[in-house]
Amino acid sequence: MSGLGVDLMWIRRARRGSVASVATPTSLRAFVLGSAALAVFATGARAQDFEAPAPAWPIGSACVLLERGLPASTPTPTLEGVVTRWHGLAALTTRAVSGALGWRSARLGVGLSQTGEPDVGWTALAMAVGAAGSNGGGALRAVARRDRTSPFRFDARGADVGVEIGGGAWISAATALHVWASAPQLWTRGAAPPLARPLEVGGALDLGDVVVWLGRAAVAGYPRGGRGEHTLGLFTGAGPLGVWLVARDQPLRGGLGVAARARVLRVAAEVESHPVLGETARMSLGLGGER
Amino acid sequence: MRRLVLPLVLMFATCAHAQPVEPPPEAPEGVDYAAEPVDSLTDGDVELGMAAAGRAGSAPTKSRRVRFSGDELSGALREGSGDPLAGGAVEGHGALGAVTVGRLAPRWGRGLLMGAAGDPWQREALDRGSRAAFRGRAGDGVWLRRGRGDRFEALYGRFSKRALAGARVRLGRVTIGGLTDGHRGRQSSLAFARGAGESELAWDRAGRWRAEAVLDRRLGGRGMTDSMSTLEPVRRRGDGPLEGWSASLRVRAGAVGFASLAESGRLGPERALAAGLSGPAARLRVSLLGALWRFRPGVTGARAGLAVERPLAHHGTLALGVEEQHGSRRDPGPSGSLASLGTHAAGIRQGLWGEWWSGEGTMALGLRHESWGERAWVRGVVRSVTSARLEARGPAGFQLGITHSVYRVKRGESLYLPEDESDRLVLRALSGEGERTRIEARSPFGGGRMRAALHLASASERRERAQWTLDWTRRARIRKSAESHAR
Numbered sequence: 001m002s003g004l005g006v007d008l009m010w011i012r013r014a015r016r017g018s019v020a021s022v023a024t025p026t027s028l029r030a031f032v033l034g035s036a037a038l039a040v041f042a043t044g045a046r047a048q049d050f051e052a053p054a055p056a057w058p059i060g061s062a063c064v065l066l067e068r069g070l071p072a073s074t075p076t077p078t079l080e081g082v083v084t085r086w087h088g089l090a091a092l093t094t095r096a097v098s099g100a101l102g103w104r105s106a107r108l109g110v111g112l113s114q115t116g117e118p119d120v121g122w123t124a125l126a127m128a129v130g131a132a133g134s135n136g137g138g139a140l141r142a143v144a145r146r147d148r149t150s151p152f153r154f155d156a157r158g159a160d161v162g163v164e165i166g167g168g169a170w171i172s173a174a175t176a177l178h179v180w181a182s183a184p185q186l187w188t189r190g191a192a193p194p195l196a197r198p199l200e201v202g203g204a205l206d207l208g209d210v211v212v213w214l215g216r217a218a219v220a221g222y223p224r225g226g227r228g229e230h231t232l233g234l235f236t237g238a239g240p241l242g243v244w245l246v247a248r249d250q251p252l253r254g255g256l257g258v259a260a261r262a263r264v265l266r267v268a269a270e271v272e273s274h275p276v277l278g279e280t281a282r283m284s285l286g287l288g289g290e291r
Numbered sequence: 292m293r294r295l296v297l298p299l300v301l302m303f304a305t306c307a308h309a310q311p312v313e314p315p316p317e318a319p320e321g322v323d324y325a326a327e328p329v330d331s332l333t334d335g336d337v338e339l340g341m342a343a344a345g346r347a348g349s350a351p352t353k354s355r356r357v358r359f360s361g362d363e364l365s366g367a368l369r370e371g372s373g374d375p376l377a378g379g380a381v382e383g384h385g386a387l388g389a390v391t392v393g394r395l396a397p398r399w400g401r402g403l404l405m406g407a408a409g410d411p412w413q414r415e416a417l418d419r420g421s422r423a424a425f426r427g428r429a430g431d432g433v434w435l436r437r438g439r440g441d442r443f444e445a446l447y448g449r450f451s452k453r454a455l456a457g458a459r460v461r462l463g464r465v466t467i468g469g470l471t472d473g474h475r476g477r478q479s480s481l482a483f484a485r486g487a488g489e490s491e492l493a494w495d496r497a498g499r500w501r502a503e504a505v506l507d508r509r510l511g512g513r514g515m516t517d518s519m520s521t522l523e524p525v526r527r528r529g530d531g532p533l534e535g536w537s538a539s540l541r542v543r544a545g546a547v548g549f550a551s552l553a554e555s556g557r558l559g560p561e562r563a564l565a566a567g568l569s570g571p572a573a574r575l576r577v578s579l580l581g582a583l584w585r586f587r588p589g590v591t592g593a594r595a596g597l598a599v600e601r602p603l604a605h606h607g608t609l610a611l612g613v614e615e616q617h618g619s620r621r622d623p624g625p626s627g628s629l630a631s632l633g634t635h636a637a638g639i640r641q642g643l644w645g646e647w648w649s650g651e652g653t654m655a656l657g658l659r660h661e662s663w664g665e666r667a668w669v670r671g672v673v674r675s676v677t678s679a680r681l682e683a684r685g686p687a688g689f690q691l692g693i694t695h696s697v698y699r700v701k702r703g704e705s706l707y708l709p710e711d712e713s714d715r716l717v718l719r720a721l722s723g724e725g726e727r728t729r730i731e732a733r734s735p736f737g738g739g740r741m742r743a744a745l746h747l748a749s750a751s752e753r754r755e756r757a758q759w760t761l762d763w764t765r766r767a768r769i770r771k772s773a774e775s776h777a778r
Binding site (some may be wrong): 092131133135136137138167169170171172174179180181183186187188198199201211216218228 | 295549598603604605607619647652654655656658660677678679681683693695696697728730747756
């Protein structure tokens with residue numbers, strides 16, 4: 001589960017041919033993992049295993065709790081399934097299911113995710129615990145990953161296991177202003193995670209039907225150095241429907257997301273373009289949760 | 292002055308004055324620096340502390356400390372292998388006056404002979420003198436103070452690796468003092484203080500001299516108020532535009548080659564001009580600083596900065612600042628080259644920083660970003676650090692703090708990250724690119740307070756061994772206070 005040292009060549013090779021054009025399983029694994037690494041290199045500090053299509057604010061998804069350590073303000077139980085196709089690569093698809101529940105101010109989330117094809121992908125098991133209220137919340141999250149050799153099992157014999165522990169917190173700085181910070185990889189052990197995810201901070205101005213947010217992800221250990229990568233987003237909702245736009249820099253790119261809710265059922269989809277790597281598409285089906 | 296420093300001690304605990312910090316010039320470049328904040332004890336109190344620290348895979352180091360305060364005797368002692376703050380001082384009050392034995396950090400007048408400021412733009416030393424925010428160590432020896440307001444002072448000790456003896460007498464607003472090393476080194480000082488103005492002239496046997504004067508002036512009728520330090524709005528209805536504003540001016544001049552016998556690590560510039568302006572504007576507190584200096588011919592520097600602070604809801608604060616520096620910030624010495632000065636290298640440095648803090652009750656969150664560039668508009672970043680800190684309070688006095696920082700420091704530059712430990716402020720020297728996490732838990736334990744901290748760091752994709760510290764402090768009253776006796 002290493003692949004931090006890849007370059008753009010891996011993606012280009014995949015686009016010219018197919019996954020089978022890569023000769024050996026070892027190369028294939030490097031390709032898939034490397035592609036994942038590159039994907040997030042290109043998308044800043046975006047999440048990976050449990051990234052759901054949703055605006056940065058409000059926080060209501062179990063995936064956000066697991067991926068960024070940001071718990072929802074309400075204890076409403078949620079269950080969510082997510083499929084992400086990274087940069088149009090069928091071999092690089094993430095499927096995840098996650099759930100969260102709360103009791104008073106306590107929050108708990110668990111999730112299971114698989115990325116890539118059997119034999120070359122990995123499985124991730126995540127858990128998050130935290131506390132939240134109307135004015136703020138924080139959580140610790142842990143993810144364990146292991147290469148997999150079969151579609152459903154978590155049993156790649158001899159494969160290394162990697163663990164990462166991190167957390168996040170948000171707070172309402174003013175009536176309509178919410179600020180968050182997330183450091184998903186405070187501590188890592190074992191096989192290195194496919195993606196380095198440094199500190200991310202952001203703020204959202206919630207004006208009711210319109211939410212504007214701005215985020216900055218510090219980048220450590222990257223060829224670009226310590227530059228920050230910035231995110232600007234706009235969400236607007238009308239009744240059960242919601243639409244959001246996202247713009248990111250380095251390189252400049254954008255995304256569009258839509259969500260619809262019917263009673264406790266929520267469906268969302270998001271497409272994000274990249275000038276070099278193509279489109280990343282996410283879809284989710286959820287029960288419960290917020291807007 | 293404490294208002295300038297204590298927020299840095301606590302880093303995120305308050306947001307006022309979020310300026311970047313650096314160790315004093317005598318500290319080695321690129322090495323962690325520890326300073327002891329002044330925390331006074333009530334009369335009759337004694338404080339015991341035990342600490343252990345270590346890295347994964349290596350034996351821990353232990354340290355102990357005791358502080359006590361009484362009518363006639365008070366002191367602080369530290370012991371521990373490798374502890375840069377080891378040592379201490381004991382102060383007794385008797386017929387002779389107040390006698391301090393041990394670590395000494397006196398300040399005379401403007402500090403030209405004793406108690407020099409660390410940086411050219413600083414008004415006063417942060418770790419010298421009785422009102423300093425930190426306990427410094429200029430030397431070790433015996434210090435006698437006698438009379439009302441320390442009318443007479445005498446000291447003998449080892450300062451700057453040499454034995455020195457000195458005395459000072461205050462006659463009204465004038466103070467006369469002298470220092471000698473018993474050989475050819477002899478220096479004298481004449482100081483004058485009146486209201487918010489203070490000046491000092493110092494000279495040595497060779498006729499080299501240095502003079503400095505400082506003047507603080509309230510521009511409005513009311514001037515600085517206590518409420519300004521808490522960032523509350525200070526302008527009242529009917530106030531003039533300059534109400535609450537204050538200005539300061541500091542001028543230094545002298546001959547080349549003058550060097551204090553006691554503070555050889557803080558020679559400072561031979562010429563300097565610094566001006567400051569601060570006050571309220573709307574709901575902001577604005578601070579302006581400008582300074583020019585010359586260490587010696589050809590080694591000059593300048594600094595200008597603007598800082599703005601604004602109180603927010605939920606006890607929050609937002610602080611923003613910009614700054615530009617030119618030239619050398621520290622004297623490389625006659626044989627030193629400017630290129631070897633690291634953060635003090637000649638050339639332009641533009642910096643900006645922002646710090647935000649909010650929270651009340653059980654949780655608080657703070658964010659900070661600081662960036663320095665070697666070209667205009669903070670381009671060509673040479674130092675950059677982004678930090679987030681979460682403070683959470685649990686039941687039974689339990690507190691948890693997590694600080695995570697991501698940094699990038701260009702080769703030849705230095706960046707210091709302040710970390711507040713139970714008995715000290717540590718300026719952690721960072722280099723290269725990396726991340727640093729500090730997880731800290733505090734809880735009542737054994738009649739005192741236990742504090743455990745874990746430091747996780749990685750630099751340039753290299754994971755460093757985890758560091759940990761464990762500290763227990765207990766403060767107890769050994770006798771009833773004077774008020775209790777009176778009752």
